[in-house]
Amino acid sequence: MTAAVTAPSATLRAEAEARLADLATPPGALGRLGDLAVWVAATQGQVPPAPIDRVRAVIFAGDHGVSDHGVSAFPKAITPAMVRTFLAGRAGVSVLAAQHGVSVRVLDLGVDDDLDGVPAEVTAFKVRRGSGAIHLEDALTSDETRRAILAGETVAAEEIAAGAQLLVSGDMGIGNTTPAAALIAASFGLPASEVTGRGTGIDEAALAAKTALVQHAVDRAGERTADPVDTLTALGSADLAASAGFMAAAARAGVPVLLDGVISVAAAVMADRLAPGAAAWFVAGHRSTEPAQSLALDKLGLEPVLDLGMRLGEGSGAVAAVPLLRSAALLLSQVALLSDLH
């Protein structure tokens, strides 16, 4: 579960950089698109890179005990309602994904609802109904954490077997910006005041209470934050642990992951702790308005592709960046080479 990860090939990266330098463009003229193209080629292990045709997004849904403690602008009944909306193809991410040919799969890891009538495959990996209120109790038992991580690993293996060239881990869960901030604070030793944000749009008073709650949760976890599985048990949730397992498994299998907002990035931080070096397989799709997301991306050494002021989650910011990654790969494969000009 904690095996280290082999980095994308340095040789292929060098080959991709050499090809980029030889494209019929002035040096550096493709800016970030050039960097992305090199990263895509190195993660694919081929220069020029193949077109990115098969992008698969998995939304890990779950509820959080903290949502009964004033941390969100919305009630937790929104979570199962949005699961049904993903299934109907009518959520924000659904529209972007349909436009960009990205498959979307939604899984209930810990929604506090039985989701009667939804297809059985949606609840097949359910760990529990709602995770613990992290300022008062552990989010999960250690057995639940392991089951959730394993669920994420299994789902990654399924998506890779189905041909995924690029994976997105999306999220849905009222209250989930709270455990996401706590995981990031605990992993990097940051104070709650730096990581806590407004999530779905809470006011100043609720932000102050949420910040105190996050600090309380991190303090309650104490020295257990030195271990990634214990950190997820104390401060995470079933959906966050599954997302971390999903990304760690993708990195171990050498399949790149496009990150979304603060929940996706918190899971990426945990994946990099579970599988050291995993972050080399991650690219940041966008910058969320949540402060913890920017702080964590900095720590992981990742620069977001887009900065649109989005804070939707669901994998939406990642999916919005897919066309740019596709363009990057095509530029490196299809632009003429300077050495061919005559």
Ligand SMILES: O=C(O)c1ccc[n+]([C@@H]2O[C@H](COP(=O)([O-])O)[C@@H](O)[C@H]2O)c1
């Ligand atoms: O992706 C983000 O950075 C992001 C920022 C704020 C809110 N969200 C979404 O809104 C919900 C969590 O917000 P909250 O205020 O209930 O913690 C959850 O369903 C997330 O997908 C997502």
Ligand SMILES: Cc1cc2nc[nH]c2cc1C
């Ligand atoms: C309506 C709604 C949709 C969402 N999608 C992700 N988080 C969400 C939160 C709310 C409130």
